[in-house]
Amino acid sequence: MPRAGLAPAAVVAAGAALADEVGFANLSMGLVAERVGVRTPSLYKHVDSLEALRRGISIQARHELGDTLVRATVGRSGPDAVRAFADAYRRWVLDHPGRYAATVRAPDLDDEEDRRAGDEALRILLDVLAGFGSPGADAIDAARALRSALHGFASLESAGGFGLPRDVDRSYRFLVETLISGLGADRAGDGAGEA
Amino acid sequence: MPRAGLAPAAVVAAGAALADEVGFANLSMGLVAERVGVRTPSLYKHVDSLEALRRGISIQARHELGDTLVRATVGRSGPDAVRAFADAYRRWVLDHPGRYAATVRAPDLDDEEDRRAGDEALRILLDVLAGFGSPGADAIDAARALRSALHGFASLESAGGFGLPRDVDRSYRFLVETLISGLGADRAGDGAGEA
């Protein structure tokens, strides 16, 4: 029997591709094995378990998303950077639904690499928002607001949550502009800003 | 052997309670059976399958969330209604993480009841936003924006996605006020408003 010449990274990559096709939750060792041309138990020579494979996909996906976001926003600033960030974010999620589902899993706090991959997108976001004029607003709050909104929209859209025929692109643009407008406004004294 | 006096609704209710404890994804027929004091195969006299049980939990949870939101917002309007809606939403999600995960599943488009339960929250949201002065903004866009933001925040928080020690309540208030402020602003000509 000829060897497949497999490596852990190849298994993770195949798993990520498969997750985009069948859904992250439907990933199974059998499917991955078939995809890489090997019998199921052979996979255990490269990954410890299905759980470990999922974690590997999650970490890889977060890096890919991070790279995409950096590339999309480099050289831009202010509202323009936010728009570019938002567009790249949504595009990537739609193109990689399985990988995206993987990124959402709560990082294992005991796993250094896992935690760092999770912080990556947040750091990029803070850079994008740096110098964005929102008086009295903490940068962390702004980053969380933007991340929540984009994540919420993307995950609802990806899950088919928008039933109505209203144009979804348009709704997304509305969301992004609403946030940009809201982040730019001075709302001193509303109880969330200041101090 | 004495009978347990079970009914489909009781099984679904037990499943929902269990989902909040162990997570919607970790729900199993065995756990539910143990909870209601019956052997696993007996459950199939009341629900067709695990998948059907999940759907039942999902529908019930959506109704519960809808009721909660209606009760929280009745008698209020404008920004005040939005705040009440947002607070009730987050509170419910934190109190019922398993049920909330169930509500996020994409409704089965072939199932009338499932689809209607999914529309319920949206209708409430449209009522809350009715008459909210956002010139040039389509109500559907505004509803999607708010829903995305709240869902995104709640699901990230519920999944433990906010690693940093920054106060989460504060970030939530910031998000809600940002949206209210953004929705109230006139942004004619930004490409998303103005029909």
Add this chain to the structure above:
DNA sequence: AGCTTAAAGCTAACGCAAATAGCTAACCGG
């Protein structure tokens, strides 16, 4: 080249959860 050895692949088998089959006993209408 030939020998040794780590590891990549295989088949076989186990454990667990979902689901089905078929039996038994409890309640409900007469």
Add this chain to the structure above:
DNA sequence: CCGGTTAGCTATTTGCGTTAGCTTTAAGCT
């Protein structure tokens, strides 16, 4: 009191994750 319906049971099947243990490949050393 009696017959039918049905909730519950045990036993069994199927499918997937995982482990055990064997075989063969390929790489490294002399």
